[in-house]
Amino acid sequence: MLVSVAHPDDESFGMAGTIARYANEGVKVAVICATNGDVGSADEEYLQGYESVAELRMAELRCAAAELGFAELYTFGYRDSGMPGSPDNNHPASLWAASDDEVTARVTKVIREFRPHVVVTFDPYGGYGHPDHIKMHRATTAAFERAGDPTCYPEQIEAGLEPYSPQKLYYMTMDRRVMKLFVRLMPLFGQDPTRMGRNKDINYVEIVEHSYPIHAFVDTRAYAAQAERAQMCHASQLGGFGGPSRFMQFLMRMRRLLVGFYTETYMRACPPVPDGVRVRERDLFEGVAAD
Numbered sequence: 001m002l003v004s005v006a007h008p009d010d011e012s013f014g015m016a017g018t019i020a021r022y023a024n025e026g027v028k029v030a031v032i033c034a035t036n037g038d039v040g041s042a043d044e045e046y047l048q049g050y051e052s053v054a055e056l057r058m059a060e061l062r063c064a065a066a067e068l069g070f071a072e073l074y075t076f077g078y079r080d081s082g083m084p085g086s087p088d089n090n091h092p093a094s095l096w097a098a099s100d101d102e103v104t105a106r107v108t109k110v111i112r113e114f115r116p117h118v119v120v121t122f123d124p125y126g127g128y129g130h131p132d133h134i135k136m137h138r139a140t141t142a143a144f145e146r147a148g149d150p151t152c153y154p155e156q157i158e159a160g161l162e163p164y165s166p167q168k169l170y171y172m173t174m175d176r177r178v179m180k181l182f183v184r185l186m187p188l189f190g191q192d193p194t195r196m197g198r199n200k201d202i203n204y205v206e207i208v209e210h211s212y213p214i215h216a217f218v219d220t221r222a223y224a225a226q227a228e229r230a231q232m233c234h235a236s237q238l239g240g241f242g243g244p245s246r247f248m249q250f251l252m253r254m255r256r257l258l259v260g261f262y263t264e265t266y267m268r269a270c271p272p273v274p275d276g277v278r279v280r281e282r283d284l285f286e287g288v289a290a291d
């Protein structure tokens with residue numbers, strides 16, 4: 001299984017239980033982390049002993065890797081792009097500033113090297129509209145299609161990699177019905193749901209409008225403690241409500257109210273689910289054939 005995300009903590013706040021479950025069941029899991037998380041702020045106390053926020057966050061990611069038991073970690077080293085409209089979007093080293101084709105080529109190379117049966121990334125809205133998440137959604141979806149085509153990025157084939165097509169593609173997503181209700185109630189408590197978070201850059205109204213179907217329900221009850229330990233590895237990102245990680249935690253709680261506290265949910269993008277067909281998988285590897 002290949003998990004393709006943007007920041008050091010997306011793996012733990014998005015799908016820690018799923019990674020822990022499959023790693024425990026003997027699946028080889030690799031994670032792509034495209035940025036080094038250098039825009040995420042961290043309190044002074046966490047930075048002691050580290051040269052930079054990026055160095056701290058990569059150490060946190062290695063801690064989570066050890067807890068969740070994933071086999072490989074691929075880092076691309078882009079700069080975190082920050083939320084939409086922030087000056088960090090335009091930094092030339094940011095993930096958002098990189099061309100779609102460049103990022104797709106890098107994900108394709110990982111797919112051809114690691115040869116996963118199942119690939120997981122963000123939904124088209126990146127969960128809550130983060131530009132880096134949307135970038136990784138697009139690049140990973142394109143790479144999933146292209147990795148098996150020898151005419152795509154032929155320089156990788158010339159360098160000795162074989163074309164390879166993974167069998168299934170999933171998007172991490174969540175049921176937004178509870179959130180919808182919550183967003184409707186917020187003005188009653190004097191909250192503006194369009195301007196939330198520490199930087200007032202999270203728009204809950206927009207988030208609940210981006211709803212995707214759920215096709216897979218992964219029971220992670222047995223790995224709840226492991227998942228929590230992995231999330232605690234990212235301690236520098238847990239301080240103060242409003243940061244993306246805190247926000248992801250909130251979303252996870254909302255999702256869990258509906259589908260069960262220890263269930264992580266996914267949309268199946270490939271093989272595509274025809275309109276009107278109800279799919280309720282319990283296992284991302286359902287129907288996967290051995291090579």
Ligand SMILES: [Zn+2]
Pocket residue numbers: 006007010130133244
């Ligand atoms: Zn993220």
